[in-house]
Amino acid sequence: MPVPVSQMWTVASYVLKQRLLGRKRYPLVLMLEPLFRCNLACAGCGKIQFPADILRRHLTPEQCFHAVDECGAPIVSIPGGEPLMHPQINEIVEGLVARKKYIYLCTNALKLEAALPSFTPSKYLSFSVHMDGLREEHDSAVCREGVYDIALSAIRAAIARGFRVTTNTTLYDGHDPVRLRQFFDQMMDVGVEGMMISPGYSYEKAPDQEHFLPREKTTRLFRRALGNAKRSWQFNQSPLFLEFLQGLFDLECTPWGNPTYNLFGWQKPCYLLNEGYVQSFQELMDTTDWDAYGHSSGNAKCRDCMVHCGFEPSAVAATFGTWRGFMRTAYLTLFGAPRRSQAEIAWENDVDPPSTSSSTSCGEIVPLELLKK
Numbered sequence: 001m002p003v004p005v006s007q008m009w010t011v012a013s014y015v016l017k018q019r020l021l022g023r024k025r026y027p028l029v030l031m032l033e034p035l036f037r038c039n040l041a042c043a044g045c046g047k048i049q050f051p052a053d054i055l056r057r058h059l060t061p062e063q064c065f066h067a068v069d070e071c072g073a074p075i076v077s078i079p080g081g082e083p084l085m086h087p088q089i090n091e092i093v094e095g096l097v098a099r100k101k102y103i104y105l106c107t108n109a110l111k112l113e114a115a116l117p118s119f120t121p122s123k124y125l126s127f128s129v130h131m132d133g134l135r136e137e138h139d140s141a142v143c144r145e146g147v148y149d150i151a152l153s154a155i156r157a158a159i160a161r162g163f164r165v166t167t168n169t170t171l172y173d174g175h176d177p178v179r180l181r182q183f184f185d186q187m188m189d190v191g192v193e194g195m196m197i198s199p200g201y202s203y204e205k206a207p208d209q210e211h212f213l214p215r216e217k218t219t220r221l222f223r224r225a226l227g228n229a230k231r232s233w234q235f236n237q238s239p240l241f242l243e244f245l246q247g248l249f250d251l252e253c254t255p256w257g258n259p260t261y262n263l264f265g266w267q268k269p270c271y272l273l274n275e276g277y278v279q280s281f282q283e284l285m286d287t288t289d290w291d292a293y294g295h296s297s298g299n300a301k302c303r304d305c306m307v308h309c310g311f312e313p314s315a316v317a318a319t320f321g322t323w324r325g326f327m328r329t330a331y332l333t334l335f336g337a338p339r340r341s342q343a344e345i346a347w348e349n350d351v352d353p354p355s356t357s358s359s360t361s362c363g364e365i366v367p368l369e370l371l372k373k
Contacts, residue, residue: 002194002234004123007075007102014074015320025256025285027073028313031271033262034059034092038082040108042142055081057263061091067261068096070281077104077128077258079271084111090118097124104128106168108142109151116161126164126193129155133175133183141170152190159191166193166236170200173213177224184233194236197222198308199245201272214304219247227340237308239332240315240325245306249318249328253294253302257313259284269293271309273301 011028018026035058036050068076076096083089084107096103097120106128119125132141135148158165167187171180187195199218213221222245235242243249255270265277266284270293278284294302294310318325 002236006123010074010102011316012320015316019321025254025290027071027259027281028257028316029075029077029309030068030071030073031258031260031309032059032064032067032076032078033080033260034064034078034083034086034089035081036263037085038080038108039085039110040082040142040144040147054263058086059263061088061095064092065095065099067266067281068099068101071259071261073101073259075102075104077106079106082108082111084115090115093119093125097122100124102126104166106130108147109154110147112151112154113157116158116163119163121162121164123164126166127158128166128168128196129192130170131167131183131187132169132171134179134186137175137179137183141172155190155192164193165191167195169195169197171197171213171218171221171225172200173217175221175225177221180225184230188232188234192234194234196236196308197225197245199306201305201307215306218245218304218306222246223340226337229337231336237312238315238319239329240318241308241312243328243332243337244311244315249315249325251311251314251318252296253305253310254314254317255293255310256285256288256290257317258309272305272307 015028035055037055037058038045078089078092083105086092089105093103093105101124103125105125107130109127109129112127112129129151130142131148131151132138138148138151139145155165155167169183184195199213199221222242226242226246240249240251244251258271259281260267260271261281265279266281267277268275268284269288269290273293278287291297293299295305315325319329320326
């Protein structure tokens with residue numbers, strides 16, 4: 001089972017409570033960014049392109065706790081930057097565990113193995129390790145050789161100590177679906193609890209602008225990677241979101257489902273777009289023109305987006321809010337996805353061949369003196 005029963009029950013009861021209270025918009029996962037600083041400069045990242053004085057700053061534990069309490073979401077994802085570079089990250093995690101929040105601490109794992117003694121295994125804590133495919137693809141994506149092996153070693157060490165471990169994989173144009181399937185096998189063999197997969201978002205400031213996926217290519221890639229999936233593969237995502245990625249279930253973005261809090265405050269409207277900041281969660285909910293975002297809005301910045309932070313909450317809402325979504329989820333959970341027909345397989349394979357090189361345009365190396373601070 002990819003997640004503990006207690007976590008599934010917490011999320012299900014929370015969503016049903018919101019519906020009984022008549023709330024159309026509510027948070028499901030808080031994206032808590034305690035810092036932007038990172039020890040990698042990934043080609044597809046738009047989060048580290050801040051001036052040095054901003055990269056040196058971080059939220060205090062008290063600021064993090066206030067945001068979590070204010071938002072009220074049952075799950076807290078801690079991305080960055082690299083959260084393990086925060087000098088008080090263990091204190092932040094301890095405070096969130098005490099609040100019985102389910103935490104996904106997102107990390108590239110360069111510092112994970114050394115940091116493990118600072119944390120205590122808990123059903124509330126999962127290390128979400130950034131793994132963008134097998135060794136060649138991952139090291140190319142993060143623009144540094146050897147990172148895959150370090151991350152794999154850290155995953156094994158964390159599992160051996162009794163920690164929950166998941167992976168987080170971002171896909172771009174040029175990924176080979178055959179090798180992705182091999183990657184899924186390897187992660188299951190290593191023993192991770194579940195895998196999260198998502199297409200990348202085309203950040204305007206990301207160094208590599210050539211490999212972001214338009215919607216049609218996203219659908220074809222995920223159909224090829226997930227078609228006739230092995231029952232042994234465990235994904236840390238709702239079945240409807242995986243169907244959505246393959247173009248088999250329609251979802252509209254619900255950006256309020258994954259609100260973001262960082263150094264500047266509450267980010268409008270979501271983790272991916274920066275349309276300004278407000279200083280309270282209620283102000284975010286009340287003053288954001290939510291109808292101006294999402295695929296159906298016609299907003300050019302949302303046109304190709306199929307990223308998990310926008311659509312996973314939509315999938316959860318559809319699961320518990322519609323009979324069609326609930327029955328489809330129940331079927332997929334019990335029996336898995338139906339096998340692909342020959343016609344569908346032919347359509348899925350009618351795509352441009354994967355790039356002969358998985359290289360990307362890497363960003364500038366982060367200065368060592370900055371990373372030490």
